[in-house]
Amino acid sequence: MKASTRKKIEHFIDHPVTDVVVVVLIVVSIVLLMAELAVTSEQAKTQLGLVNDTIIFVFIAELSLRWMAETKKRRFFRHYWVDILAVVPYLRMLRILRVFRLLRVFKFGLKASKKMGWLNSSLQREAVQWFAMVTFVFVVVLFGGVGIRLSEGSHLPLSEALWWSVMSMVAGEPMGSVPISTLGRVVALGVMVSGLTVFAMLTGVISAMMVHRLGHIDTRAMDIDELSEHILICGWNRSGPSLVDELQRSAETKDRAIVIIGEFEQEPEWPASLPRPDTVYILKGDCTRLDVLQKAGLERATHAIVLADLLKERSDQDRDARTVLTAMLIERMKREIFTSVELLNRENESFLKMTGVDEIVVGTEYAASIIATATKTRGMVKVLDELLTARYGNQFYKTPVAASMVGRRVGDIHGELKRSHDVVLIGIQHNEKGSVRDVEVNPPFDRIVTHHDILLLIGRHPVDLSRE
Template sequence: MLKENLVNILRTLQRERVFLLGSFVTLLIILGGLGFSFTEASEGGSFLKRFGEGLWWAVVTVTTVGYGDVVPKTSEGRLVGVALMVGGLLSFSLVTATVASIFIERKFRRERGLETLKETHHILVLGWHHDGETLLDQLLRRLPHTARVVLINQLPPEKMEGIRAKYPGREPLFVWGDYSREEVLLRANVRQAYKAVILAGRNEGETAAEVDQRTLITTLTLKSLSPKIRILAELLRMENKPYLERAGADQVLIRGQYDSSIMAGALASPGLYKVVDALLNAEGFTVWAVDVPSEFQGSPVKTFSDYLKNQHQALLIAIFSEGRALSLEDLLGDEPSSIDEFIRSKFVETGMTHLFGRAKMKFQINPADHQVLGPHDKAVVIAAQPPNL
């Protein structure tokens, strides 16, 4: 990473002709040394000695340090000194201004979301809507501090700067642009990302069908650029869910799909609603997913559950695991349709014959005490903090 950044800086310096300016300063110093040698011949000594002193004097003069240990005595030598002073002042001013402008431009482009990122193993958040900040809050709370989040949207950079400033030390990165376009995703280094979240943000005048269509196109583009990336996508219309799953989305969430259930629960039992609301909003205790440690694999659920409760004040409520990867044929409908053919053609064009990373999810809520834990099982627990196992 350090080597790559150094190479990029050197290329930028070369593009801005900083090396050319440096070469001019070097030539100026050599010419000054030669001028000193010829004009101060009356001082005696060999030519090489005078040239060495002349180089030292030229460096001190060009950099405006002016030690005064070596100075020209003749009028001609002083004229050489004047030329060095003027040339050095102009040259170093240009070099300083050019280098400063390079770093200022890079900072400006990064803040405006125009810089190409070099992050790896990061999470992409594509799009934005009124719940975007809530999602970001929860995401940063649940992710390890080493994980980086990249926001890709077309919000004004000033607004994004204000959002990023709320998370000192963990500022999400920002890429400005239409997240459904390949070149924008490449600027976010999508090929090195491992997860992506597509938000169903609606622009002014857009219909729900148009928003879902953009989500579908974005999913296909993500999978074509990075077949192994895991995608969580948000939709506005339930009838579009099968198409998105066929396109490669690992999880699909329908906006508002749980609203009716929560409202019914609130009417039937206000206390139940308060509990669900606290868990979902991470007010104190919330839900976490943890890996089952190797020492508990092959043991009954009760053994692990007792350990979590006694050692971590965590309540085990479910077990889940992922099975074999799904093939493309598993996802396409039994009856041929135009959208199935469109999805198939896109994967064929990119050389993808199956959806890497897609897997069948098996889960069990409130597992039996005697159930044996497997090597790929994960536990869902309620706790104030994720148990450090």
């Protein structure tokens, strides 16, 4: 089959309208099964049989399309073997298998729940759990009622058979007389075991709900109110966990708490190697709102990091616009905070510069530069790996100059720094006006060091020359 034809078939069978039609037909087929067992008129049974045969024909067509669209045929038979048996017209004794078509209703319900983005994730998860349990109970009751009706003879009314199924499931033993036939005893055993399963499911769902409710009592909010000199992260993407890990391993920031603001549906999962997960606080909210930033303790924070937020479906331009807006609010609320911002598009940098942020990073450009450097300079990636991580080896550090270095040439202090502190001078930041962008990388030999300078170093440990 051509790939284009398979795509069209997949689009048709996965369309929401197709799902709704299949669900309706499944429910109708179950109702028809109940009606066939309840009526005594042969004419009525014949008419119901014709309607049921029409529905079976539709199911055969639907299953045929699914088989044609499925690239792995074994997977098709693994998923739909009960449906295949239920539509075989000659196996009338397997009519009871129609009940299991209701399990497909549950599958369609799960598919729909994934699209309910307006629901809170915890509410959505609880709704799915209750829906699963109710569907299971409904299937067991129908299976037990129809099974005992078929196995024990037509003298047992359908309503009493269904009531027997409910009471046997609740009591854990056959209610009334014990089934005589082998099939009836198998059905009774299945209903009793299912009753124990339902009880276990109910206990588990209620316990999970209680744990979830108790676990989300807002004790963290009180903790955030007490934080000071912490790091604030606004927005979230795939680099977030690595960023938190690096901050907790860096000598300068490892003792600071971290507050993360994001429109999370569920809290991020941390790697087992994260040094201090107990000092990471999650605040669910929109970081473009003043009240959310205030709740996160922005006035008491020392650093703010604004990530390109990927938690919601937005265009890159919208994400950068929200990043700029967040940075503007942060700088407006606390001008002296050190703000680092991640952009997706360099063209939006001019807007950020007007807000007064300290550092601007365009992640995609850095990734491209690293790949290009690795291509033309073999082995350079290992150097960057070591310098850009706090996990091991050498890192970047900065320190004010020592009083004894003021007025001397850069070339004269290179060897002194290496001998006394085992560090390498790679740049100088001139800090006379408080600017962090005026940086000289690899300053010339004759460049004179002033008391306004900040030295940029590579070393294994932090160095503070201001004490010398």
